[in-house]
Amino acid sequence: MSLRDNAIVAYAETKVMEKSDRNVWVLSGEILEELLDKTGIDKNEIDGLVMAGLTGTGAANPFWAQTTADVLGLEVGFCEQVHTGGCSAAGCVARAAAAIDYGMCEVAFLLFADTHVLEDRTDHSHSYRREWTDPYGLMGPPGAFGLLSRAYESKYGLDYRMLGKLAVTQRKHALLNENACEKLRVPITIDDYMKSRMIADPIRLLDCVMRADGAAGLLMMSRKRAKEKGLSKCIIPIGYAERTNFKGGENLVDVTKSGHEVCGKKALGAAGLGIKDIASFHPYDDFIIAIMLQFEAFGFCKPGEGVQFIRDHDFSHDGDLPLNTGGGQISAGQAACSSHNLVEAVRQLQGEAGKRQVKDTKNALVTGIGWINYGRNWGSSAALVLVPE
Amino acid sequence: MANTSNNKPLNDTLGVKRTINHFDFSEPYWEGTRQKKLIIQYCKATKKFQHFPRPVSIFSGRRRDIEWREVSGKGVVHSYTITYRGTPAFRNAEPYAVVSVTLDVGVNFIANIINCTAEELKVGMKVKPYWHPLDDGTHLLMFQPDRNMA
Numbered sequence: 008m009s010l011r012d013n014a015i016v017a018y019a020e021t022k023v024m025e026k027s028d029r030n031v032w033v034l035s036g037e038i039l040e041e042l043l044d045k046t047g048i049d050k051n052e053i054d055g056l057v058m059a060g061l062t063g064t065g066a067a068n069p070f071w072a073q074t075t076a077d078v079l080g081l082e083v084g085f086c087e088q089v090h091t092g093g094c095s096a097a098g099c100v101a102r103a104a105a106a107i108d109y110g111m112c113e114v115a116f117l118l119f120a121d122t123h124v125l126e127d128r129t130d131h132s133h134s135y136r137r138e139w140t141d142p143y144g145l146m147g148p149p150g151a152f153g154l155l156s157r158a159y160e161s162k163y164g165l166d167y168r169m170l171g172k173l174a175v176t177q178r179k180h181a182l183l184n185e186n187a188c189e190k191l192r193v194p195i196t197i198d199d200y201m202k203s204r205m206i207a208d209p210i211r212l213l214d215c216v217m218r219a220d221g222a223a224g225l226l227m228m229s230r231k232r233a234k235e236k237g238l239s240k241c242i243i244p245i246g247y248a249e250r251t252n253f254k255g256g257e258n259l260v261d262v263t264k265s266g267h268e269v270c271g272k273k274a275l276g277a278a279g280l281g282i283k284d285i286a287s288f289h290p291y292d293d294f295i296i297a298i299m300l301q302f303e304a305f306g307f308c309k310p311g312e313g314v315q316f317i318r319d320h321d322f323s324h325d326g327d328l329p330l331n332t333g334g335g336q337i338s339a340g341q342a343a344c345s346s347h348n349l350v351e352a353v354r355q356l357q358g359e360a361g362k363r364q365v366k367d368t369k370n371a372l373v374t375g376i377g378w379i380n381y382g383r384n385w386g387s388s389a390a391l392v393l394v395p396e
Numbered sequence: 397m398a399n400t401s402n403n404k405p406l407n408d409t410l411g412v413k414r415t416i417n418h419f420d421f422s423e424p425y426w427e428g429t430r431q432k433k434l435i436i437q438y439c440k441a442t443k444k445f446q447h448f449p450r451p452v453s454i455f456s457g458r459r460r461d462i463e464w465r466e467v468s469g470k471g472v473v474h475s476y477t478i479t480y481r482g483t484p485a486f487r488n489a490e491p492y493a494v495v496s497v498t499l500d501v502g503v504n505f506i507a508n509i510i511n512c513t514a515e516e517l518k519v520g521m522k523v524k525p526y527w528h529p530l531d532d533g534t535h536l537l538m539f540q541p542d543r544n545m546a
Contacts, residue, residue, distance in 0.1 A: 132417070135448050137416065137417050138416055138417070138418060138419065138422055138448065139448045139506060140506055141416075141483065141485075142414050142416050142536055143409070143494050143506060143507050143508050144409055144412065144479060144482045144483050144485070144486035144489065144492060144494065144508070145477075145479075145483075145494045145506060146479055146481060146482060146483055147483075149481075150477055150479060150494060153477025153478075153479075153494075154475040154476070154477050154494070154496050154506075155475070156477075157475040157476055157477060157519065158474060158475040158496075158519070161475070161519035161520070204480065205478065205480045205491075206480055206481050207477045207478070207479050207480065207481070207494075208477060208478035208479075208480065208491075209477070210477070255454065256454050256455055257454075257455075258444055258445060258446050258447070258454070258455075258502060258503050259498065259502055259503065259504060262475075381448055381506070382496055382504040382505075382506055
């Protein structure tokens with residue numbers, strides 16, 4: 008058994024909300040119900056619960072996954088919470104597959120539910136922040152990406168209008184996505200991007216992700232079992248890798264380089280694909296520049312050539328490299344434990360993306376970025392290659 | 397808007413009230429600041445400095461390889477960001493600069509910069525320490541332009 012012997016058989020997703028009007032477990036119940044209805048699986052067949060640990064609502068409860076299993080009436084042989092920040096959603100797919108391979112469960116419910124606007128219990132006090140960045144007013148992720156952007160700019164130069172092009176493309180996709188947060192479903196131009204107010208110069212408002220509430224989920228099982236069940240729209244993970252604390256044993260690092268260099272090679276290698284084979288790209292987007300850095304790290308272009316790569320390509324759903332076709336997190340809202348781009352990739356490969364459906368569904372590359380470390384870029388990187396059965 | 401090209405000094409953050417909760421393994425650093433000394437961790441096994449303080453050497457993984465050494469605090473600006481929307485304690489101090497400085501011993505240190513205009517602030521600019529007194533007798537390391545370049 009290996010990663011590719013497993014299948015994602017269905018996805019479910021709520022609309023992204025500025026602030027949830029329902030409890031996080033009500034949203035979780037909606038996701039469970041939709042997955043059961045879509046697949047005809049009996050609730051008692053679910054014997055694995057894999058939850059993204061990137062939750063504000065559940066952050067203070069050390070028993071979050073167990074409590075959730077109890078609330079939903081699930082008896083499971085594998086109860087897991089994945090703690091790789093914004094890599095958690097993709098990480099859940101890999102861990103569910105591993106657990107199925109190992110025989111710890113047969114049908115895994117992957118749950119990405121969070122209402123961190125309504126109820127945020129996140130606590131960063133036991134981290135470097137309290138001594139080494141809070142005393143200087145470094146404003147969390149925007150501040151860190153401000154430092155990262157300026158370092159990139161001084162090394163290579165940076166045409167911010169090209170970052171604006173990415174923001175505009177993603178926003179157009181959100182306009183085609185009824186599940187995107189309504190507040191963000193307003194067209195923007197590159198000039199709007201350039202004129203949006205500075206948050207942590209050179210990071211502008213329209214560079215930033217907006218926290219929002221919502222839930223999503225996936226159902227996974229072995230390909231064999233999916234076939235037996237007659238589930239036809241299977242999506243297969245054929246390559247996965249993650250890297251936490253890239254170059255963590257070094258004191259001075261080039262912040263324009265990330266763990267994506269390592270996990271991109273490994274995941275694509277396992278998939279037997281080159282980067283030019285990728286049909287649609289669903290990179291983690293907490294800030295627009297993170298997308299450009301990933302173009303470079305995954306080898307779409309060379310280091311320092313990200314701006315030119317953006318200039319040369321059309322990232323629309325009907326362009327030559329479709330990018331975050333649901334709007335990305337930046338234009339759909341940072342909800343559902345940052346699973347948005349993963350769920351969108353599954354939807355695209357199942358051919359269910361409606362007006363924003365990509366033509367080429369032979370594969371999709373999904374990535375993660377998680378946590379902000381001191382003076383670097385980010386703590387975790389992940390890459391997941393998906394193909395339809 | 398982003399008014400980063402003028403001759404006025406950037407806002408300093410000296411008026412911000414700070415209470416810093418130390419990790420026990422960082423105490424030698426904070427003790428050093430009482431005498432305005434910058435004392436950071438050095439790994440004897442690999443002959444490299446590290447910052448921020450850790451309970452072990454990030455190079456060798458061992459506690460016993462760590463010693464504390466005084467360094468000059470001089471360095472160059474590696475990067476900077478101008479904060480227009482600060483953390484709650486820093487409201488009304490905006491816009492202020494946060495810099496990442498590469499110290500001459502090869503570690504990056506994130507801090508504020510003072511006595512510096514927006515026009516002056518550039519990647520590669522030479523800086524030296526500025527010690528801001530805190531209520532508990534320790535000092536907070538900030539940086540200022542090092543204009544006495546030989």
